[in-house]
Amino acid sequence: MIQNGMATFASPDAYGAAIGAAKVELFITSNGAFKGQLTHLDIGCLNVLRGRENLPRIAFLTLPPAHVHISFSTNRTRSLIYCGLGLNFGDLIFHSLGQKAHQRTVGEGDWYMISLPPDQLIACSKTLIGETIRAPSQGYVLVPGDGATAVLLGLVSQACQLAERAGEFISKAGAASLERELLHALVKCLSTRHAGGLSNSRLRHADIMLRFEECLARRSEPHLNLSELCSTIGVPERTLRVCCAEFLGVSPSRYYLLRRLNRARSALSCADPESASVSEIARNHHFTELGRFAVAYRDAFGETPSSTLRRVSNKAE
Incomplete structure (x- = not known):
């Protein structure tokens, strides 16, 4: 898995293997030369990953049970489909621990995944909102308000830009500040009552x-x-x-x-x-x-x- 930086890939297999946060079987569904790009950043207890792909694909992913995972698309169209459900811009997938699921894209893919240990999520949610947030038993879709989504997207984008600027220095205090802001924004989004859970x-x-x-x-x-x-x-x-x-x-x-x-x-x-x-x-x-x-x-x-x-x-x- 790449460490705090950006890497490009011409092979779907190498791209899927480098994701690291999950076991990914990636199957391209359109002709053309594949181009993928991954940006990875560890910041405190958080792992931030951004993936970009130029071709539509089907992915069967298996998430590791040791971390909580939250993923979302940044495309303005419903290009990311999770378990048959087309996602709108700003929708968040709150995955269950060790979840196995299908995701596919119908065009270019541009997505983020954030992961952290379950105990860190529990501790942060108790501190910030006085409630305990745990990974769900079944993955589902959250639809936070526009303001909460915009803050999280802005901070995640900022974190990935830091990782993509090779050699850019970030102080320990700056990293700690960004981690706190990201955790606060993430907990606020996960605490939303407007959830688009999967139907029975x-x-x-x-x-x-x-x-x-x-x-x-x-x-x-x-x-x-x-x-x-x-x-x-x-x-x-x-x-x-x-x-x-x-x-x-x-x-x-x-x-x-x-x-x-x-x-x-x-x-x-x-x-x-x-x-x-x-x-x-x-x-x-x-x-x-x-x-x-x-x-x-x-x-x-x-x-x-x-x-x-x-x-x-x-x-x-």
Whole structure:
């Protein structure tokens, strides 16, 4: 994970791995060359992370249970979709400890994540507002007032600008002051009574999607047997299709294909061009028909598999 600074990435895998605050499986859903940027800052008990991506993607994230996580988008449009719920500018996701969830973007992504130890949140909320704020048992969406949101966004932006200015000095007193202001703004936002919690039906769908991911993780066949998979999950096919449309924006079969194509692209991007071949990598990812693989790959990423491999070779020269 990057330390108090900014880094750029041309690989979705490297970008996802560098997030560090979560285990992230990132699947690009549009063609084009990926560009990602992460800004990281540790300030006292707070960890602040900003992520920017130029392509739409689906992310399946697993948060570590040792910290409380709050995330939000800075896009003015509903580009970030959390558990099938489109977020407005300024909405906050208050995650449960160790939460597993789907997030996707429908355009460029620009988001923040703040994390801190649970005991620090409890202590700060007691001190600042006389109430105890704990991580929820189920993640939900908060809609603070415009004033509270503006203060938090301004402070988080200021913190990230400090991290992005390489070599800029910040005194111990200045860091402590910024930490206090951030904690105060965060607690004020989290104490809002205007919450957009997930409905019972959406929570049921979220549980179905977790079982869906667990089943996919155990599969490697070239084509998804949807009837068998739905029987394993214990839901009607129509229900799974509705859940995938809400959470992923694609059908179950399309998502399965996108996962496999993204992993094949990652393998091509990391392969040694002198010893690897497109056909070998395709077979390793259970694409048995090379022609169909090449067509699907070009449709997903706007280039052929051999072009990806050649680009690796050109970078090495």
